[in-house]
Amino acid sequence: xxxxxxxxxxxxxxxxxxxxxxxxxxxxxxxxxxxxxxxxxxxxxxxxxxxxxxxxxxxxxxxxxxxxxxxxxxxxxxxxxxxxxxxxxxxxxxxxxxxxxxxxxxxxxxxxxxxxxxxxxxxxxxxxxxxxxxxxxxxxxxxxxxxxxxxxxxxxxxxxxxxxxxxxxxxxxxxxxxxxxxxxxxxxxxxxxxxxxxxxxxxxxxxxxxxxxxxxxxxxxxxxxxxxxxxxxxxxxxxxxxxxxxxxxxxxxxxxxxxxxxxxxxxxxxxxxxxxxxxxxxxxxxxxxxxxxxxxxxxxxxxxxxxxxxxxxxxxxxxxxxxxxxxxxxx
Amino acid sequence: xxxxxxxxxxxxxxxxxxxxxxxxxxxxxxxxxxxxxxxxxxxxxxxxxxxxxxxxxxxxxxxxxxxxxxxxxxxxxxxxxxxxxxxxxxxxxxxxxxxxxxxxxxxxxxxxxxxxxxxxxxxxxxxxxxxxxxxxxxxxxxxxxxxxxxxxxxxxxxxxxxxxxxxxxxxxxxxxxxxxxxxxxxxxxxxxxxxxxxxxxxxxxxxxxxxxxxxxxxxxxxxxxxxxxxxxxxxxxxxxxxxxxxxxxxxxxxxxxxxxxxxxxxxxxxxxxxxxxxxxxxxxxxxxx
Amino acid sequence: xxxxxxxxxxxxxxxxxxxxxxxxxxxxxxxxxxxxxxxxxxxxxxxxxxxxxxxxxxxxxxxxxxxxxxxxxxxxxxxxxxxxxxxxxxxxxxxxxxxxxxxxxxxxxxxxxxxxxxxxxxxxxxxxxxxxxxxxxxxxxxxxxxxxxxxxxxxxxxxxxxxxxxxxxxxxxxxxxxxxxxxxxxxxxxxxxxxxxxxxxxxxxxxxxxxxxxxxxxxxxxxxxxxxxxxxxxxxxxxxxxxxxxxxxxxxxxx
Numbered sequence: 001x002x003x004x005x006x007x008x009x010x011x012x013x014x015x016x017x018x019x020x021x022x023x024x025x026x027x028x029x030x031x032x033x034x035x036x037x038x039x040x041x042x043x044x045x046x047x048x049x050x051x052x053x054x055x056x057x058x059x060x061x062x063x064x065x066x067x068x069x070x071x072x073x074x075x076x077x078x079x080x081x082x083x084x085x086x087x088x089x090x091x092x093x094x095x096x097x098x099x100x101x102x103x104x105x106x107x108x109x110x111x112x113x114x115x116x117x118x119x120x121x122x123x124x125x126x127x128x129x130x131x132x133x134x135x136x137x138x139x140x141x142x143x144x145x146x147x148x149x150x151x152x153x154x155x156x157x158x159x160x161x162x163x164x165x166x167x168x169x170x171x172x173x174x175x176x177x178x179x180x181x182x183x184x185x186x187x188x189x190x191x192x193x194x195x196x197x198x199x200x201x202x203x204x205x206x207x208x209x210x211x212x213x214x215x216x217x218x219x220x221x222x223x224x225x226x227x228x229x230x231x232x233x234x235x236x237x238x239x240x241x242x243x244x245x246x247x248x249x250x251x252x253x254x255x256x257x258x259x260x261x262x263x264x265x266x267x268x269x270x271x272x273x274x275x276x277x278x279x280x281x282x283x284x285x286x287x288x289x290x291x292x293x294x295x296x297x298x299x300x301x302x303x304x305x306x307x308x309x310x311x312x313x314x315x316x317x318x319x320x321x322x323x324x325x326x327x328x329x330x331x
Numbered sequence: 332x333x334x335x336x337x338x339x340x341x342x343x344x345x346x347x348x349x350x351x352x353x354x355x356x357x358x359x360x361x362x363x364x365x366x367x368x369x370x371x372x373x374x375x376x377x378x379x380x381x382x383x384x385x386x387x388x389x390x391x392x393x394x395x396x397x398x399x400x401x402x403x404x405x406x407x408x409x410x411x412x413x414x415x416x417x418x419x420x421x422x423x424x425x426x427x428x429x430x431x432x433x434x435x436x437x438x439x440x441x442x443x444x445x446x447x448x449x450x451x452x453x454x455x456x457x458x459x460x461x462x463x464x465x466x467x468x469x470x471x472x473x474x475x476x477x478x479x480x481x482x483x484x485x486x487x488x489x490x491x492x493x494x495x496x497x498x499x500x501x502x503x504x505x506x507x508x509x510x511x512x513x514x515x516x517x518x519x520x521x522x523x524x525x526x527x528x529x530x531x532x533x534x535x536x537x538x539x540x541x542x543x544x545x546x547x548x549x550x551x552x553x554x555x556x557x558x559x560x561x562x563x564x565x566x567x568x569x570x571x572x573x574x575x576x577x578x579x580x581x582x583x584x585x586x587x588x589x590x591x592x593x594x595x596x597x598x599x600x601x602x603x604x605x606x607x608x609x610x611x612x613x614x615x616x617x618x619x620x
Numbered sequence: 621x622x623x624x625x626x627x628x629x630x631x632x633x634x635x636x637x638x639x640x641x642x643x644x645x646x647x648x649x650x651x652x653x654x655x656x657x658x659x660x661x662x663x664x665x666x667x668x669x670x671x672x673x674x675x676x677x678x679x680x681x682x683x684x685x686x687x688x689x690x691x692x693x694x695x696x697x698x699x700x701x702x703x704x705x706x707x708x709x710x711x712x713x714x715x716x717x718x719x720x721x722x723x724x725x726x727x728x729x730x731x732x733x734x735x736x737x738x739x740x741x742x743x744x745x746x747x748x749x750x751x752x753x754x755x756x757x758x759x760x761x762x763x764x765x766x767x768x769x770x771x772x773x774x775x776x777x778x779x780x781x782x783x784x785x786x787x788x789x790x791x792x793x794x795x796x797x798x799x800x801x802x803x804x805x806x807x808x809x810x811x812x813x814x815x816x817x818x819x820x821x822x823x824x825x826x827x828x829x830x831x832x833x834x835x836x837x838x839x840x841x842x843x844x845x846x847x848x849x850x851x852x853x854x855x856x857x858x859x860x861x862x863x864x865x866x867x868x869x870x871x872x873x874x875x
Contacts, residue, residue, distance in 0.1 A: 116556070182728070184722070200722065201722060282438070
């Protein structure tokens, strides 16, 4: 790996750390914190959709489940925040084990439809189960994460660093996973399920693993959301958020490491600057997404990679031309 | 006894509407193997078209329905040309994502233009008939008659007319149909047009006893998906029968079990059935992907 | 190696494979031929675990394996290639081969997250295996090229390399010479002979008669899902039933 590539990620992180010192704007910091939270969830979604090829339309539902787990436990049962946060992960795994094996037996299209329904069920349950979720009223007054030692988290800047830390951790773990044998197995399943099976890969175990990791990311991100935004409503489980995250993935590049991150930071930034779009953002995003899918299907990262690949191919061709070729003809 | 029959009436009403919507969805799936998540938005557009034609432009109910059907058919064909056709060779994921994008675009657009409020649209004949103790609102009878009549007409169209048989041919074997001189793309556009029209008619029939609002298609489309999964993706009979099953189940479930969670009935059924038979109740042709 | 007894499967009332009994002989090059639609690929899918048999039994080295899934068969040493191989285009050829050895590794998610010794050892093993099989099929020089940038013929060899990485005892090749010119076909034949010399039992489905006649030790002929002949190339060439079956359909002549 060249020095440039080795330094890329640390440089980005350094930029993230330094940013609040340059920006003295609390509002923007809050926007970025929220973006980081959704970026974390999107990275998780990308593992299942981009790397394993399964489109989970209930991903936003798991995000809401994580948020509500934290909300309900801290507000109604006075659990300490971090304990509730841990519980969010546990709930995701339990729910994931209930839904995953059932839904992953279904072929691609069916799986998407099934998860669309599951997501809607999650929304309905959150909206109607008044006794637990407070129904339409929502949950208010969620405590912000308690101080860890001298560091307290009730300022926008502190929250920014907290969410940045989680995002960095999430990215780092994802990078580990994706570049490992486990990650390669996910990719094999996405490329061709029959071929993966012929290589001895157990499809169900692989898909369920990806599913569980993915929804854990969503749930933990949701838990962070609860602590950062501090009030929740059933709308959190609506399809909108799943779609936003899908948008981030497609813009950045599905199935790449940096793609979801880039998308999750770039798109909200654009939305922020076009304030009038807020509630009607899909009027622009819908067609934009379709155009991307048709013309730039591999997203920004894919575009970048394609440019580099073309350069590399050109370089190799000119290197070959000046080399004496012995024997084998090349395509 | 009357209560039971009352629920049957309600169930038939719902079944008719769901069946019409599911039919449009299954036709498109049979041709393109794409679950058109935007179908619910077509339904919504059909409803708004009918609503605007009757309330703002002074159309009569039936002429509004026809015009709305035409408009929605046009919208569907545009979607096919601009969204689904360009993505026909893309990986399976892309058209699904695009369909969702289309759905949200249409919903956001409707909301931007007409707001998120609920609108009321009146039917041609208000009033109620009393048939042997059962209260039968005329609109419900209209729905049942209209929906099942249209479904019958569609069956006849598919099996006994030339254009209809091209749809069946392409759905069964695309390359084979092309070799016989059928242009698959034209058939696709025709199919989308029909699916849009069916959605609009269903919307116009249902609107007088329901409300018109931008998000009205969301729940309905999910149930339509449940229906076609149960009935078999691409199966016309399956859509009709599935619609009836879900309609009756919801009607009875809401009355005898709980009306708060009635929407969950369809999904509960889906989960139960898919757990037992991952390929759906009536698996139709095997698609090699 | 593989004992197949009365194997059969029907789709919608039509028997695609009907009561076929045969043996895939260890250490030899076995071939399955037959006119189009004879059920060869279906038969392949049955013995590799892609399809579940309706009737009959399959024994692998004496062990009952009827109805096992493809991944279970792979773990018992039965590897297969497909007519088209989907690779991860954006990754290098070597990277594509790494997952081939996965079934012999035990690394799980925790190993990956904690970067345990097992994880690192397994990755090394897979990478070495990938290099080894790539070299075996004669493509060591393309290891760093993106999978999108290799020729059709090279792709076929990569597919074989991938199957080799599973360390199979039996290798099923589904029309490996499809779309190759005569030179490439000969080179492929040489590769297959090399595989057989390394103690790997081969079973291939092919349409190219000349290649089969020169290569195979034992040939099984299917027609309409049934076995109509089996034996050495010389025996098959002279078999009237086989000649009839081929003359009855438009197909390459028997040489």
